[in-house]
Amino acid sequence: MPDSLPAFTPLETERFRLRPLRPADAAEMHRLVNDWEVAKTLARVPFPYPRDLADEWIASTAERIAAGEAYHLAIARREDDVLVGCAGLTLDREARTAELGYWVGRRHWGQGIAPEVAGRLARWALANLDLDRITASALTDNARSAAVLRRIGFRETGEGMQDFLSRGGAMPVRRFEAVRADLSPLAAAPAPAAPEVAAQGKPILLVAAVGLIDPEGRVLLARRPEGKPLAGLWEFPGGKVRPGETPEAALIRELREELGIDVAEACLAPFAFASHGYEAFHLLMPLYLCRRWEGQVTALEGQALAWVRPQRLGDYAMPPADKPLVALLRDFL
Numbered sequence: 001m002p003d004s005l006p007a008f009t010p011l012e013t014e015r016f017r018l019r020p021l022r023p024a025d026a027a028e029m030h031r032l033v034n035d036w037e038v039a040k041t042l043a044r045v046p047f048p049y050p051r052d053l054a055d056e057w058i059a060s061t062a063e064r065i066a067a068g069e070a071y072h073l074a075i076a077r078r079e080d081d082v083l084v085g086c087a088g089l090t091l092d093r094e095a096r097t098a099e100l101g102y103w104v105g106r107r108h109w110g111q112g113i114a115p116e117v118a119g120r121l122a123r124w125a126l127a128n129l130d131l132d133r134i135t136a137s138a139l140t141d142n143a144r145s146a147a148v149l150r151r152i153g154f155r156e157t158g159e160g161m162q163d164f165l166s167r168g169g170a171m172p173v174r175r176f177e178a179v180r181a182d183l184s185p186l187a188a189a190p191a192p193a194a195p196e197v198a199a200q201g202k203p204i205l206l207v208a209a210v211g212l213i214d215p216e217g218r219v220l221l222a223r224r225p226e227g228k229p230l231a232g233l234w235e236f237p238g239g240k241v242r243p244g245e246t247p248e249a250a251l252i253r254e255l256r257e258e259l260g261i262d263v264a265e266a267c268l269a270p271f272a273f274a275s276h277g278y279e280a281f282h283l284l285m286p287l288y289l290c291r292r293w294e295g296q297v298t299a300l301e302g303q304a305l306a307w308v309r310p311q312r313l314g315d316y317a318m319p320p321a322d323k324p325l326v327a328l329l330r331d332f333l
């Protein structure tokens with residue numbers, strides 16, 4: 001019944017595909033999860049696991065993906081689509097958080113599947129859903145799961161008790177969480193090579209950005225894609241100024257590459273700048289305003305775009321450097 005499946009573009013890792021569960025997955029899912037060694041580590045899984053529950057659960061995952069409430073996905077091998085486990089996120093949209101969970105069938109243990117897929121799912125979620133934080137927990141006696149969480153960048157935040165259906169009561173767990181900085185590529189950046197480098201201060205990064213303004217006075221924001229630092233935050237279009245380039249030339253190039261529009265230098269009006277210390281560099285970012293361009297604004301790099309009324313800019317999570325610019329822009333427009 002492919003047409004009853006929710007619209008969700010599968011997430012690929014090197015070896016696996018995270019895709020919506022299908023009714024046809026029920027038998028294999030039941031075989032893998034109806035195993036005490038698996039069920040005992042999961043909070044919301046009963047043991048024994050009734051066969052009918054697999055069908056009901058799969059149907060409910062489709063509904064919840066369609067509603068944007070939870071993303072419980074099959075972990076399938078890319079080469080032959082064999083189901084090896086499940087990974088999921090349950091959202092609390094108001095709190096801008098999601099709870100991560102995963103399990104792998106016993107016959108597939110020992111291949112590093114959990115860190116590969118859970119890391120991908122967490123990075124995807126922070127880049128594509130309106131979240132600031134992902135939480136997870138592992139039974140205190142489940143050192144393997146805690147190690148997976150640490151390996152993908154989660155930090156331990158404390159201990160607590162959680163109800164486990166399979167154990168028939170509350171069990172002690174370690175709690176973990178990750179924010180954008182924990183999972184971003186910048187977190188893995190090496191420390192400065194020599195102490196003198198640090199003592200002289202951070203390098204300055206020059207980035208040119210633009211507030212494109214449409215005839216209705218709305219400003220264009222673009223969402224930083226997965227894989228870049230600060231993924232998932234909304235920003236003014238632009239990018240790094242290359243050696244030998246002027247900020248204006250850099251912007252004209254970036255706008256053509258990223259949005260498919262042509263902007264004349266005379267249409268870029270200098271407006272303000274951001275000067276902000278990030279951990280690894282100091283950002284200096286001139287912000288221009290532009291009301292005239294040629295061509296249709298198109299997301300050429302698959303990034304989400306939003307035309308936002310100045311008064312609504314505060315509803316979009318943006319990099320810390322942009323906060324003062326947003327305030328200035330709101331007053332100006």
Ligand SMILES: Nc1nc2c([nH]c(=O)n2[C@H]2C[C@H](O)[C@@H](COP(=O)(O)OP(=O)(O)OP(=O)(O)O)O2)c(=O)[nH]1
Nearest residue numbers: 207209229230235236237238239240283319321322
């Ligand atoms: N474009 C843009 N970058 C911003 C904003 N706010 C902010 O802190 N930044 C930071 C994020 C990045 O560290 C840096 C821009 O670098 P980038 O990596 O996106 O630049 P790029 O498009 O040249 O990317 P790449 O070719 O290196 O992939 O500036 C903003 O509003 N717009």
